Amino acid sequence: MAGEASRMIVFRSGKKKDRLPFRMPTRSRFFGISWSRWVLIATGFLVAVIVINQYFFCPQYNFTEPRPFTGKHWYNPYEDIDTLRRFKCNFHAHSRAWMGLTNGNGSEQEVWDRYASLNYDVHCISNYHCISRFNDTAQNYLSAYEHGYNIKKNHYLLLNYRQVSFRDYPLPQTAHNKQHLIALLQPAHDELLAINHPSLRHAFSERDLALLSGYQGMEVLRSRHTHSYREWDAALSAGKPAFLLANDDLHDVHDAGDIGLNCTFVFAPALTASDLVQALRTGRSYGLRIGGSGQETFEDKQRKARAGLPALKSLLLRGDSLTLELSEPASEIRFIGQGGIQRARHQGVSATYVLDTNDTYVRAHIIFPDSSVMLLNPVFRYNQEPLLRQLPSINPGKTWLMRICGVLLLIIYLAATVMLAYRLNIRQNKI
Numbered sequence: 001m002a003g004e005a006s007r008m009i010v011f012r013s014g015k016k017k018d019r020l021p022f023r024m025p026t027r028s029r030f031f032g033i034s035w036s037r038w039v040l041i042a043t044g045f046l047v048a049v050i051v052i053n054q055y056f057f058c059p060q061y062n063f064t065e066p067r068p069f070t071g072k073h074w075y076n077p078y079e080d081i082d083t084l085r086r087f088k089c090n091f092h093a094h095s096r097a098w099m100g101l102t103n104g105n106g107s108e109q110e111v112w113d114r115y116a117s118l119n120y121d122v123h124c125i126s127n128y129h130c131i132s133r134f135n136d137t138a139q140n141y142l143s144a145y146e147h148g149y150n151i152k153k154n155h156y157l158l159l160n161y162r163q164v165s166f167r168d169y170p171l172p173q174t175a176h177n178k179q180h181l182i183a184l185l186q187p188a189h190d191e192l193l194a195i196n197h198p199s200l201r202h203a204f205s206e207r208d209l210a211l212l213s214g215y216q217g218m219e220v221l222r223s224r225h226t227h228s229y230r231e232w233d234a235a236l237s238a239g240k241p242a243f244l245l246a247n248d249d250l251h252d253v254h255d256a257g258d259i260g261l262n263c264t265f266v267f268a269p270a271l272t273a274s275d276l277v278q279a280l281r282t283g284r285s286y287g288l289r290i291g292g293s294g295q296e297t298f299e300d301k302q303r304k305a306r307a308g309l310p311a312l313k314s315l316l317l318r319g320d321s322l323t324l325e326l327s328e329p330a331s332e333i334r335f336i337g338q339g340g341i342q343r344a345r346h347q348g349v350s351a352t353y354v355l356d357t358n359d360t361y362v363r364a365h366i367i368f369p370d371s372s373v374m375l376l377n378p379v380f381r382y383n384q385e386p387l388l389r390q391l392p393s394i395n396p397g398k399t400w401l402m403r404i405c406g407v408l409l410l411i412i413y414l415a416a417t418v419m420l421a422y423r424l425n426i427r428q429n430k431i
């Protein structure tokens with residue numbers, strides 16, 4: 001048996017026989033508990049600290065009940081756009097990083113070159129917790145990284161940040177955990193914080209998105225299928241000025257089916273990081289899911305990119321009339337409002353929707369004959385500051401109550417574990 005040894009009796013004939021087994025004295029002990037048990041106690045304690053830190057030490061917020069956009073004015077992000085200064089962008093792509101430990105296939109050079117050959121003006125490399133400096137002297141370089149190493153993929157995209165943060169909550173997150181991370185990652189005026197793929201693994205519920213604030217963007221179109229229309233409408237219906245991003249979230253640059261699926265078109269005065277971020281923060285952009293069968297080769301995609309994609313020519317609000325004009329006819333132009341409900345449907349190269357008193361926001365969802373889907377940012381009501389994204393306040397009473405409970409739980413857990421280990425040792429020594 002493990003931990004037991006036998007003393008041998010040697011007979012004159014040379015035969016050996018076991019004596020009664022006896023217990024080896026335990027040499028290394030601390031407070032009567034073996035070192036192996038201390039290792040188990042320390043591991044358990046570490047796990048308990050992670051759990052208690054996430055669920056008891058995190059600040060508790062005063063979330064206000066969701067309120068739709070209200071006010072007598074309408075914010076239209078496209079009012080003053082210059083359609084000649086439009087940049088095709090992908091902000092979310094992974095290359096090989098962290099010695100291959102994270103999910104990313106292909107070098108930074110390959111990612112850069114492939115996006116350039118698909119006519120993307122801006123193509124970020126956004127590895128996990130790592131800002132790529134590849135080609136950082138190029139005019140169209142924009143620093144980016146993806147934040148989050150938790151079970152449910154609560155991920156954020158951080159654009160134009162100078163530093164990486166490693167703070168996270170690894171277990172399934174509460175709304176307070178999510179809000180705390182958004183508070184910790186707050187961007188400067190020339191930086192952008194966006195929620196990535198909220199529908200992936202149901203990382204952000206519609207309820208979460210009705211409560212959370214302090215971010216500027218949401219990755220509504222992502223990869224081939226992970227789109228987050230409901231989540232976006234949940235945030236907009238709760239009066240959150242969240243503007244969309246459309247990204248590939250590329251993980252394998254050698255897979256033609258993984259690249260050139262989506263793009264964000266940004267109207268910016270110049271191709272600089274601060275101009276691009278400023279345009280995204282104010283909604284002067286739109287998303288496009290590039291149509292196709294899904295079986296295209298990389299060369300097919302290059303040809304399609306060269307031929308040109310459907311474009312927004314204008315979206316104007318004159319009185320109550322919201323009129324959009326496209327570069328080519330659409331098979332469906334849907335105007336969507338509060339609660340994600342379709343308010344009107346048209347087709348053609350242009351369409352007008354007349355806003356009524358019940359409208360809080362209206363966004364256009366446009367489908368083209370080649371199955372491309374264009375998403376426009378919403379126009380929405382406001383009174384004074386349309387783009388106010390205030391963080392909710394922290395509830396100090398609740399926060400400290402939770403923290404005291406957490407400390408008590410930790411003490412009880414540690415004391416109970418040590419006592420159990422001690423008793424087990426005594427019982428084992430008696431056997």
Ligand SMILES: [Zn+2]
Pocket residue numbers: 146153155196197
């Ligand atoms: Zn992600």
